[in-house]
Amino acid sequence: MTDGTPILEARGLTKRFRGLTALERLTFQLGRGEILGLIGPNGAGKTTLVSLISGTLWPTEGEIYFEGRRIDRLPPHERAHRGIGRTFQVMKPFPGLSVLENVAVGALFGRGGGERHRSRARERALRCLEFTGLASRAYDRAEALTGPDRKRLELAKGLALQPKLLLLDEVMAGLHPAEVDEVVVLIRKVRADGVSILVIEHVMRAIRELADRLLVLHHGEPIAEGHPDEVLSHPRVIEAYLGRRRA
Amino acid sequence: MTLRWLAAALACAALAAVPLIAPSAFRQFGTEALLLASLAQAWNILGGYAGYPSFGNSAFYGLGTYGTAVMMARFHQPFAVGLACGASLAVACACAVGVPILRLRGPYFAIVTLGLSAMLAAIVRNLAIAGRNIGLILPLTRKDTLFYELALGLLVAATATVALLAQSRFGAGLVAIRENEEAAAVMGVATTRYKVAALSLAALITAIAGGIHAYWITFVDPASAFDGSLNVKMVIMAVFGGPGTVLGPVVGALLLSGISEVLASTISTMASLFYGVVIVVAVLFMPKGLWDAGRELRRRGLPYFGENLRRYRL
């Protein structure tokens, strides 16, 4: 599954906002083709980490390496061109555009600079929509989508970039158990295509099934790392969640 | 598709033929209206497509005006050289100023552009080569038709540019920036580069319009070159007509120019009042512009106006 050089590596990653330390000297690696689950109570710094990797934020200290090259001072679009894609927890569609056009943006500007022609981009976008089961709604306005469909749109947008690394930020929040299973299957398929994935989740059942490894953050610091079963029964982890475990 | 281009070509030919048959007063109105339409179209690129509303494109208009005027009046260069100078100044300004100010979102950006225009006007007032407050006089040409055709040519070029842009990858990027800039960046759109490019394109078209106007009027001074009311007009025309569409700003500009011309002959210089009222009413009842209103009215009829009110009120 993993093969030597990690595709993503963080060293001593620290992020401080005025008066608040979101991340404190975080060091970890993500191997090629691996699914790393990132969990922790709210406010633990998970979304901050994703923002640092995708380029929306810059670290206060520390470095991030993607495929062996430093990226922590690159603008977000550069990182997209190198193959990093992300979904947003608070979904960010392009409201005035159709579902297809939303995804087509990713195809037009993604890895390697994306497609040059809008028609080819639209073809790829359609394929991504088929993959995530949204093809029937391709021509609807993006803002008309609700709940689970919005999540699917986020996923399709991320995939349209043809990422090597996909950062998923709570894609399963608010889904029924049956829908969660569908998304798990989708994510597995994505990994089978060779994409490395970092998954932030609160839905424990899903993360336990999906993740090869788990990393637990609490107050911006890593408190456990390893195989899901080990990590989830770790006393510090249980304590961090204050005994609130979702099955 | 080709039918559309054919229709457009016919329309252009018709418009081009107008000055040959119409009285000179109409030629004058026509030239003004065509120049304004170009300004609206230029604004459309950054304001309509990219979603960055500039309230200070008059800065570029002024640079184009003065670039042309100084070249022609001081250095006795031909018109083409003057235009090139004015255009270069404007594009250089856009690139220089663009990077810092385009990092600002919405209202910050709008106000800074307001300040930019005022600042350039104030600087020009102190430059001897530009004739300070007195201004410059350009060589005279009596060929009215020439300016009409130049203005038409500029409008056609500007509209063709926007039409191509709307279909291009660049245009898709601008629209993505407008709809959600953070998401666009993360999906690979080089936002700053694209915005500066859009601003430069707008500056280019705006400056050429200024140059044409300068040669036409043969007189420039800071007040008229950096005329603030132009900002009002171009923004209103573009927004009223339909920002983010290819023909919206043209329709808006020509329509509003026509109406204000009619009003002006009945009630003197009501222009500002007219434009102000138009924008308030338009934003309240048809915020997406005439183009969208035209489309939706056919589908939904009059309730369209009420819907906008209900959707957006507190």
Next chain:
Amino acid sequence: MALFVQIVVNGVLVGGLYGLMALGMGLVWGVLNIVNLTHGALIMLGGYTVYYLYVRAGLDPFAALPVAMLGLFGLGYVLQRFVLGSIARSPLLNTLLVTFGLEVVATYLAQLAFSADLRTINPPYAGQRLAIGGVVVPLVPAAAFGAALLLAFGLWIALGHTRTGRAIRASAQNLGAARLYGVNPRRIFALTFGTGAALAGAAGGLYGLVAQLNPYMGNSLTPKSFVIAILGGLDRPLGVIAGGLALGVAEALTGAYLASTYVDAISFGLLVLLLVARTSRLIRSA
């Protein structure tokens, strides 16, 4: 040296007015998230109101201030309640456009009604001066400055210590929660906008005492108020007044040591630079 101090003092006196102008704009922006491009026109209308109250009704300008403030408050209240409130939830650009359009209309009507002549409000005591420690301080600008500070202080008290004031601040921070506590958004927003307009009106009246009124004065005052408001922290009176003072002094120094024709250039140039620098810093730290 004495001349330098004199110039700085003059700058400070005008700067206090700038601060007051910025406060009105910042209040509306901080609470309603409206960038009010009509602000300059409201200042202008306040100025003319005081002028005509003085010239036609013989009312002392300082006594006319509350009247003007009341009038402008009403105007602002109506504007927000019926016009701006109707587009409150549409994209910010629309509010910019509407206030832009209103400004154009107001300026035009003012020019029609009042003519473009420059006017100053000249009460009989206008020429008097005070001598404080070797520096000559003209009475009227000093009194205007004092009035401006008083109003700013009053705003600070009202926002911090009255029920309505707290409701306003709550709405600024979290409208949803404020609603749960019984705040009526339409009323509160209209009140806030009215207050901003009243402050603008007062600033206009005071401005007429120290400088000249003309229908177009709003065009340059709006951007200045905007930038001072941002730099000062929107609705924090202390910061905003300080920003106003700084701009006033900068303008006075430019006018005295360079040339009056450079004042606008420097003034706007500074504003643009500061705004860009300030926002860049905000972005870098993100």
